[in-house]
Amino acid sequence: MSGTSIAGEATEETLPAMIVAAEKAGKARRRVNRGPRVPVWAIVVLTLSAVYFLLPLYATAVYGFSNGKHFTLQPLWDGLGDPGFQTSLRLSLFYSVLTTLLALAVVAPTAYMVELRFQRLRSTIEFLSILPFVIPPIILVVGLSSMYGIKSPVNLLASSWAPVLLMGGYFILTLPFTFRAIDNALRAVDVRTLTEASSSLGAGTIRTFMKVIVPSISLGLVSAALLAFTTAMGEFTLAALLGYPTFPVYLLNVNGWQPHMGEALVLVSFLITWAGVIALAAVARRTPGTQVVRGGPM
Amino acid sequence: MRSLTARTDAGTPAAARSRGGRAALALLPLAVLITAFLLVPTVALVWGSFHDSKTGAFSLANYSYLGHPLDLIPFRNSLELSLASTLVGGLVGLLIGQAIVSSRQPLIQEIATTFSSVAANFAGVPLAYAFIATLGNSGLLTLFLRSNGIDLYDGGFKLYSVLGLTIVYAYWEIPLMVLVMLPPLQAMKRSWREAAEILGASRWQYLRSVAIPILMTPFISSLLLLYANAFGAYATAYALTTGFVSLVPIEISNLINGDVSYDPGQADALAVGLAVIMAVCIGGRAILERRSTRWLDR
Numbered sequence: 165m166s167g168t169s170i171a172g173e174a175t176e177e178t179l180p181a182m183i184v185a186a187e188k189a190g191k192a193r194r195r196v197n198r199g200p201r202v203p204v205w206a207i208v209v210l211t212l213s214a215v216y217f218l219l220p221l222y223a224t225a226v227y228g229f230s231n232g233k234h235f236t237l238q239p240l241w242d243g244l245g246d247p248g249f250q251t252s253l254r255l256s257l258f259y260s261v262l263t264t265l266l267a268l269a270v271v272a273p274t275a276y277m278v279e280l281r282f283q284r285l286r287s288t289i290e291f292l293s294i295l296p297f298v299i300p301p302i303i304l305v306v307g308l309s310s311m312y313g314i315k316s317p318v319n320l321l322a323s324s325w326a327p328v329l330l331m332g333g334y335f336i337l338t339l340p341f342t343f344r345a346i347d348n349a350l351r352a353v354d355v356r357t358l359t360e361a362s363s364s365l366g367a368g369t370i371r372t373f374m375k376v377i378v379p380s381i382s383l384g385l386v387s388a389a390l391l392a393f394t395t396a397m398g399e400f401t402l403a404a405l406l407g408y409p410t411f412p413v414y415l416l417n418v419n420g421w422q423p424h425m426g427e428a429l430v431l432v433s434f435l436i437t438w439a440g441v442i443a444l445a446a447v448a449r450r451t452p453g454t455q456v457v458r459g460g461p462m
Numbered sequence: 463m464r465s466l467t468a469r470t471d472a473g474t475p476a477a478a479r480s481r482g483g484r485a486a487l488a489l490l491p492l493a494v495l496i497t498a499f500l501l502v503p504t505v506a507l508v509w510g511s512f513h514d515s516k517t518g519a520f521s522l523a524n525y526s527y528l529g530h531p532l533d534l535i536p537f538r539n540s541l542e543l544s545l546a547s548t549l550v551g552g553l554v555g556l557l558i559g560q561a562i563v564s565s566r567q568p569l570i571q572e573i574a575t576t577f578s579s580v581a582a583n584f585a586g587v588p589l590a591y592a593f594i595a596t597l598g599n600s601g602l603l604t605l606f607l608r609s610n611g612i613d614l615y616d617g618g619f620k621l622y623s624v625l626g627l628t629i630v631y632a633y634w635e636i637p638l639m640v641l642v643m644l645p646p647l648q649a650m651k652r653s654w655r656e657a658a659e660i661l662g663a664s665r666w667q668y669l670r671s672v673a674i675p676i677l678m679t680p681f682i683s684s685l686l687l688l689y690a691n692a693f694g695a696y697a698t699a700y701a702l703t704t705g706f707v708s709l710v711p712i713e714i715s716n717l718i719n720g721d722v723s724y725d726p727g728q729a730d731a732l733a734v735g736l737a738v739i740m741a742v743c744i745g746g747r748a749i750l751e752r753r754s755t756r757w758l759d760r
Contacts (some may be wrong), residue, residue: 202570206561210570213558213636217581220592220633223602227595261508274492297687297744299504302711306733307503309718310510310726332499339496352599369484390608400586400697405719416701419594420678427595441580459489 216435228428239428243418249429249450252414259327259410260396267342268385268394275346276377277354284303289347292340297456301337301401308333321406334400338395342388349384366443387447394440398433476585484511511734515727524731537735540710543624544692545630552685554632555639563641563647575644578637583621584633590701594632597621622703635688642687646680681749690743694736 195277228239243249276283296324299307312320314328320329355377378385400412415433514521517652527533562574584592597614598621606616620626650673658668693700696711705712717729 165606196733202565202567203561206564209557209561210565210574213554214482215636217577217633218547219597219603220589223596224592226602249608270495271490273488277488280716282489285489295500297690297694298741299500300740301683302694302696302714302748303507303733303740304500304503306714306718306729307507308499308724311503311506313726315726316506332495335495336499361759383714394583398583398586398588400701401715404697404700405715412587412697419591428597430588434584434592435587437583438580442576442584445576 188243211251222428224434225243228244228431231424238331239422239424240431241441242422243425243429243432246418248414248418252409252411255409256397258409259330259334260393261312262327263338263396264392266331266335267338267408268389271339271342271388272346272381272385273373275343276348276355276373277409279347279350281358282449289343292343296337296340301399304333304336305402305405310400313406317329326408330402333406334396334399337399337402338379338392341391341395345388345391346381346384352384353377353380381448383447387444390440390444390447394437394444397436397440475745485511507733508729510727511730513727515725521727524727527728527732529734536670536708536710536713536732539624539708540693543627543631543709544689545637546624547692548685548688550628550632551635551639551688552681555636555684556643558636558679559640559647562644563650574640578640581632581637582641586697587694587701589630589633590698593621593633593702597626597629622706624707627699627702627707629697630702631692636690638691639684639688642684643680646677650676678752679753685748686743686747686750690740690747693743694740 209229229235229237269355278289294440307319308329312318314321320326358376358380361370363369364378367375398412399410402415403410404413404416411433415426415429418429467724511524512520512522512525558574562571565571593601595601598604598616601621607614654672655668658672663671694711696715699707699709699712700715703712705716714729714732714736716723717725717732
């Protein structure tokens with residue numbers, strides 16, 4: 165390092181140079197400290213876990229891109245062109261989009277009102293966030309089917325209200341996450357002051373909400389939407405047990421008779437989850453405190 | 463409600479009341495959805511569990527499983543599976559979390575956190591098929607080991623067994639553990655360790671007297687989360703075993719969906735049993751969280 169070459173006496177001329185050299189050395193030392201001094205055990209642990217986590221993805225790709233003998237993309241094209249896949253994906257998209265819109269339309273105004281006026285309801289609402297654990301999908305589906313199922317007096321399932329049943333179920337499943345995402349965003353801005361300022365300028369509650377609150381919590385709304393959408397896209401339990409042939413349900417059936425095509429479609433399903441979660445992580449990086457994992461049994 | 467609005471609004475009582483009424487109106491859609499799709503089904507479920515599904519008369523017969531060792535097999539299997547996957551997920555997750563923190567590489571932390579979020583969301587049918595492609599009878603790893611003289615299936619291994627399910631459940635339990643333990647692990651200050659070293663503590667003494675007492679509460683609390691998560695999971699287990707391994711969620715689904723075993727009353731009673739177990743885990747977690755050590759507050 166050049167710092168050692170000017171270790172002689174300090175004159176007025178050499179002083180600035182010494183300072184520069186010392187700074188350089190300091191920077192270099194800091195860089196060395198920050199550098200690759202990962203403990204060996206940490207490297208071993210991280211490498212082994214990478215193998216465990218990547219191997220199933222690799223194996224899926226090997227099966228999905230093969231006809232049993234050699235590499236081919238044919239199963240993927242077969243899968244994407246399969247009418248059953250297209251119908252089930254369309255159904256999943258239908259429910260996911262509607263659930264997302266319903267969640268945004270209902271949760272955002274409610275969370276705003278709770279924050280603004282009904283602080284006392286906060287503890288009740290917080291309680292909601294543990295509900296998916298106490299009432300996971302497998303329990304909710306029993307309740308829904310005994311209340312609205314085929315054998316029930318209120319047989320929604322066999323009526324034209326059937327879509328509402330699954331949407332309602334998905335709304336409940338995603339509620340804790342959508343509520344928390346929007347509530348976090350609301351708490352990060354001063355809702356009370358914004359509202360007072362807006363109403364002192366003559367705006368009504370609805371106008372204030374649409375023009376002032378919604379734009380200031382847009383990232384929270386985006387992450388709520390992504391959470392609702394990815395949850396509904398991947399949901400299996402309610403759909404399968406109430407009898408809606410969505411994409412995950414189709415995925416289960418198709419694997420039974422066309423394994424290669426099935427594995428190719430599993431990759432498609434992974435890509436959908438992947439896109440959702442990575443988008444969520446990108447939003448979360450800009451808004452600390454955002455939940456990236458849905459949590460709760462599936 | 464009137465007193466609440468009177469506190470926040472300085473208008474006339476009548477104006478405040480009407481505004482408060484309109485504000486409460488904004489809560490109505492959420493209240494309706496929660497009532498219709500959560501409260502009413504839950505009440506129906508509990509009611510159904512105490513009534514004979516054929517005659518409608520009050521009966522405790524649905525809970526007879528509590529007194530029959532044979533009927534408790536699904537609970538025993540679920541208990542075993544959840545315990546195993548919680549221990550594996552908890553210990554490996556802790557190890558990976560510490561490896562991530564010890565690496566002190568922002569890039570590794572970033573990649574590991576994002577990947578953990580993705581992996582913790584991989585569950586259900588796609589995950590089951592990824593593992594069938596890896597460890598199934600003709601999975602990639604199975605074939606590879608077989609060609610090297612190790613036959614897993616001759617050795618008694620089955621993917622659709624409690625052991626196999628544990629390996630699959632670990633795929634989301636480990637990253638979940640990483641995500642919930644990273645904040646407390648990152649909150650452990652280097653200066654604590656340095657202080658202990660200066661005072662002459664060995665590595666083991668530091669662990670025993672400083673690190674373990676501080677991390678014990680979040681660790682146990684995370685284990686409870688993992689346990690509940692495994693106990694209530696249905697989609698992965700069903701896709702992997704097509705209902706052949708007797709677990710509580712699978713028995714419930716057979717009882718509401720099966721042709722032979724259709725018995726909604728028993729399904730209700732099993733669901734109540736499952737909800738009690740989940741509530742104990744999550745309640746325990748809430749208690750622990752409340753007295754989480756102040757050392758970790760940043």
